[in-house]
Amino acid sequence: MISRSSFLLKTFYIRGYRFASQLTYERYGDPLEVIQLQNQSTENDTLKAKEVRVGIRAAPINPADINQIQGVYPVKPTLPAFGGNEGFGIVEEIGSNVTALSVGDHVIPAASGFGTWRTQAISNENSFYKIDKRIPMKYAATLQVNPCTAYRMLKDFVDLKEGDVVVQNGANSAVGRYVIQIGKILGFQTINVVRKRENIDELKQELESLGATKVYTEEEFLKNSRTIKSRLALNCVGGRNSLGIASTLQHDGIMVTYGGMSKQPVQGATVRGMKNQQKIKN
Incomplete structure (x- = not known):
């Protein structure tokens, strides 16, 4: 899309x-x-x-x-x-x-x-x-950047298997939508975090129609994050939002930062002990 x-x-x-x-x-x-x-x-x-x-x-x-x-x-x-x-x-x-x-x-x-x-x-x-x-x-005309970014993040950092969980913020961005669609094709579950807005139900339905496993607002995600165990977290927001998705990582999980829309420093979790954080240029 x-x-x-x-x-x-x-x-x-x-x-x-x-x-x-x-x-x-x-x-x-x-x-x-x-x-x-x-x-x-x-x-x-x-x-x-x-x-x-x-x-x-x-x-x-x-x-x-x-x-x-x-x-x-x-x-x-x-x-x-x-x-x-x-x-x-x-x-x-x-x-x-x-x-x-x-x-x-x-x-x-x-x-x-x-x-x-x-x-x-x-x-x-x-x-x-x-x-x-x-x-x-x-x-x-839009093939060069966002689809490639989504694919490389799903393939380059963690050897994901079918059924593995990927969590991401900014899920309604162009990259986020491609992550959902490519993840669906490859058999991954995607947990997607978006900001609350007036048309939130419509947005959730749209992302779910693309293949999203779950779509949460930031507030809903905080209530449910302890039940989520992911192997890969994709961060384009930064600040406390990145801390939230990082906290879902398993002990060998990786958070990849490819943007910083909040213009706040990236925060990493210690609760589940991330093995590594990696940054890429978008």
Whole structure:
């Protein structure tokens, strides 16, 4: 499920010449102040031997994109830079020595910081991953970060077996929703913590329809946490919230921190003695 804004990009023509639109910034700061829309002619663009021209069809707007423009994100592209980290495009032209891609292939950027807020990009073929054409555009455009983060956290830190319990906060985030769905496919039980809100029953039903085993508000979780024994805890909130999910860990459990939405220090439990805590970059 997509929970982020996205926009479509189209190359346009003026008096027979092809132009590319791009959102660029030359300094870090408030996106409303530093982002500029530029229209650049592509009439005389010539591809090098290993380069490809990709028409970017869609790109999301993520909190990380805003943080990157502000200059507070770990990945800092060389300035001037294009906005956007994720996106989906179609190969329109290839250089003479390109071997991995063909015209018409569907692709996504191979690394963060590429800059997807533009209608087209020319870069080395290794800058892109080829993806299955059956993937719908909105999912292709948001494939690079959140689904991969969820999968790697479920697979890289603990050798989970079918029936094992995974507990997570921020469960209604994009990563949280993918954890639920991938966990369901792999046979894991997911205990999911969310903030209380007016439509809490509707949210619970939505997450349960994705495969969530249990969905608790923070208050409900505190009442039930002593009965939960997990092998993996996924933390994107920090503060006392991270202490709560950490307290469910078995003696060999691991808590993985991939975000800090509360902007409070991560707190770890001593009640059940976590073996380790690990942090990853989102």
